[in-house]
Amino acid sequence: MNMTSPQRWTARTTRFLTSVLALAVSLVASVAAQAPQPATVLFDNVRIFDGKSASLTGPSNVLVRGNRIERISTTPISPDAAKGATVIDGGGRTLMPGLIDAHWHATLVRPTPAQALTADIGYTMLIAGAEATDTLMRGFTTVRDLGGPSFALKRAIDEGVVVGPRIFPSGAILTVTGGHGDFRQLFEVPRIEGMPLARMEQLGAAKVTDSPDEVTRRAREQMMLGASQIKLTASGGVSSPHSPIDVITFTTAELSAAVKVANDRGTYVAAHAYTPAAMQRAILAGVQCIEHGQLMDEATAKLMAEKGTWLSIQPFPDGMEQIFPPGSDEREKALEVMNGTDRAYELAKKYHLKTAFGSDVLFSPELAKRQGSLLASLTKWYTPAEALGMATGANGELLALSGERSPYRGKLGVVEEGALADLLLVDGDPIANIKLVADPAKNFVVIMKDGKIYKNTVGQHP
CATH class of the missing domain: 2.30.40.10 (Urease, subunit C, domain 1)
Known part of the structure; x- marks a missing residue:
């Protein structure tokens, strides 16, 4: 049968793409075959x-x-x-x-903030894969990823293409305009309906949601992509440039929308929050895990105990503020949070809160190497057995809140x-x-x- 030029081009293209696909499958199979087998x-x-x-x-x-x-x-x-x-x-x-790290950012450990927003996504994933291998070699066999485009990395690890820990992914952080996680530049404001997504949103690092309907849509999208839990930022944060610590971000209606999406899918919402007001609003809206909480007060600790809310808190190390420029708002916020850590752990112990260990390493490959040291530093407040139990059995119980949305079938920790x-x-x-x-x-x-x-x-x- 004679073929026209377009037909010949199509046939050649089809054969070429088929060959490329076969080669790719062969390479993946070859790499996977080299991975350890059960x-x-x-x-x-x-x-x-x-x-x-x-x-x-x-x-x-x-x-x-x-x-x-x-x-x-x-x-x-x-x-x-x-x-x-x-x-x-x-x-x-x-x-x-x-070991289990309950607050990790697999794709945001090694790059600087500028690199995270501007680097080619392929490069970002390659260095995230290298960090994942190092994470496993530090003995952390599972991490709960609380913000970042980690779905592809998780898949590569699970398929044996990359060596790394199990990942319980949240996908993109849900934030509000000017909230923690909104890394847009000032010239990107105002946001007009129909505009392209900001770079951070394109990358899958964060999504800006300014109504219950937007929260619902973005939360559903993360669940569709494979999130095991939803992460949102209920208060201001340290590293975001336009986000004072004392600010309460999500409204009760917006928080409730995220909780409904998660609960309807058999999982839960984890909320970044430092201050009593932000923590209490999130807890009363049905959030089951508070991330950080270093500035909480006694009334908030009592409420958490009554509701059975988890506290996922980090023993931030001395000198952590130095990753931010001298005199910057970010450095001052870091010091404020660090100064509240002692009191928060004391309240957690006093009210027997369900407490998880996480490190929350961001933009610092050197600090990541101290992941085990951060765990050991818990002995400032707990016995060694209690500290080790927090990073194993207790964290395993927290992961189990994902229910049927857990990517791994079986008991961990x-x-x-x-x-x-x-x-x-x-x-x-x-x-x-x-x-x-x-x-x-x-x-x-x-x-x-x-x-x-x-x-x-x-x-x-x-």
């Missing part, structure tokens, strides 16, 4: 921190089959039960759950039969010396996520 692994002679208890168990044995913890025993596991298993000699070391096999083998006792988690390269001798071993420096035998 197997049967026996951890022999370990002491267990289960993510909840105040002390380690006696000598124990743990059998992992596929991506689940199948059996935990204080007596030897029979060869028949462990047939074909790779045996890792624990040598009395500590087996504990993989604990060492128990049937739980997902996200495990760390620690060379020492982290309850006796929590500083072990601050040097993961040295002290985390095995890192397992989803039953796959990503690091093993103690050896193994069949």
